[in-house]
Amino acid sequence: MRILEDVQTVMWRDWIVLRRRLAKFILSRMVTPILYLVAFGWGLGRSITLDSGTYLDFLVPGIIALNTMNVSYMSAITVHAEKIYHKSLEIYLAAPIEPTAFVAGKILSAVIRAFISTALILLTAALFDAHLNFIFNAGFFVTIFLNSTIFAAVGFCAAMRVKTFEELSQVNTYFLMPMSFLCGTFFSTSQLPDFVRFFVNLLPLTHAGEILRNGINATSLMILILYAAVLIKLSCREFKNLAK
Numbered sequence: 270m271r272i273l274e275d276v277q278t279v280m281w282r283d284w285i286v287l288r289r290r291l292a293k294f295i296l297s298r299m300v301t302p303i304l305y306l307v308a309f310g311w312g313l314g315r316s317i318t319l320d321s322g323t324y325l326d327f328l329v330p331g332i333i334a335l336n337t338m339n340v341s342y343m344s345a346i347t348v349h350a351e352k353i354y355h356k357s358l359e360i361y362l363a364a365p366i367e368p369t370a371f372v373a374g375k376i377l378s379a380v381i382r383a384f385i386s387t388a389l390i391l392l393t394a395a396l397f398d399a400h401l402n403f404i405f406n407a408g409f410f411v412t413i414f415l416n417s418t419i420f421a422a423v424g425f426c427a428a429m430r431v432k433t434f435e436e437l438s439q440v441n442t443y444f445l446m447p448m449s450f451l452c453g454t455f456f457s458t459s460q461l462p463d464f465v466r467f468f469v470n471l472l473p474l475t476h477a478g479e480i481l482r483n484g485i486n487a488t489s490l491m492i493l494i495l496y497a498a499v500l501i502k503l504s505c506r507e508f509k510n511l512a513k
Contacts, residue, residue: 275366279374280381287382298340298386299393305332306397309455329394330403330481331454334416336390337383338474341417342445344379345424346437352428352511362511372425372504379421380414387413408485415493416477420445422500429507448474 287294309328351357361371391401403409427440451465452458452474458466469475473496476489 272367272370275370276374276377278366279371280378283375283378284381287378294382294385295389298336298389301339302332302336302390302393306393306399323400325394325397326400327482328455329390329399329401331478332394333387333390333413334452334474334477334481335449335454336386337413337417337477338420338445338448340386341379341383341419341421342424342441344382345375345421346428348375348425349428349431349434349437353432353434358511368509369505372501372508375425376418376421376501376504379424380417383417383421384413403481406481406484408480408490411485411490412477412480412493415490415497416473418497419473419493419500422497422504425504426500426507429504429511448472453478 305328306325309324348358362368391404395401423440423444427437431437431440451461451469452472453469454474458469458475461469473493476492479489480486480493
C-alpha cells in the first residue's frame with residue numbers, strides 16, 4: 270500500500286538521523302535512569318520495605334513508564350524545529366505523501382526511540398540486581414507501545430500548536446512534570462487523597478505504570494487505547510491544518 274511506503278520513508282529519514290547520533294542518544298538516555306536507581310533504589314529505597322518486594326523492584330517499572338513518556342515526547346517535538354526554523358514541513362506538505370503517513374512515521378520513530386531507551390533501562394536495572402519478571406507480562410510490550418504513542422502524539426500536537434520553542438516548556442511544566450511525580454512512578458497512588466487520586470487515575474501514565482507492575486487489565490488498557498486513538502486523530506488534524 271502507498272501509505273505504508275510513505276510511513277516507511279518518513280521513518281527511514283528519522284532513522285538515518287538517529288543512527289548518526291546513536292552513541293550520544295544512548296549515553297544521554299542512561300544518565301537519568303542511573304540517577305533514579307542510585308538515588309531512589311539504592312539510597313532512599315534501602316529504608317523502604319514493601320509487601321510485594323523491594324522498593325527497587327517497584328521503582329523500575331515506574332521509571333520505564335516515565336522514561337517512555339519523556340523520550341517519545343522529546344523525540345516528537347523536534348517537528349517544531351522543522352516547522353519554524355528549518356521550514357522542511359513545507360516540503361512534506363508539497364510532496365506526494367499522505368499527511369496521515371507523515372504523522373504516523375514521526376510517531377513510530379519516537380516509539381522506536383522509546384523502545385531503545387527501555388532496553389537500556391532494563392540493562393541498567395539488571396546491573397542493579399533488580400528483578401525484571403514484569404517484562405514477561407502479556408501487556409509489557411503493548412503498554413510501552415501505547416504509552417510511547419500517546420506522548421509522541423502529545424509532543425507532535427504541541428509542536429504544531431505553539432509558535433516558539435519556549436512555549437513547549439509550558440507543556441512540560443503543566444502537563445508532563447505533574448504526571449512524573451503523581452502518577453505512581455515513585456510511590457503508590459493509593460497513598461494520595463481521594464480527590465487527587467480521582468484526577469490522577471484519569472491520566473495515561475498512571476495506567477501505564479499499573480500494567481507494567483501488575484499485568485494487563487481491561488480498564489487501564491482501554492484508557493491507553495482511547496488516549497492513543499484521540500491524540501493520533503488530533504495530530505493528523507493539526508498537521509493537515511498547516512496546509513490551509
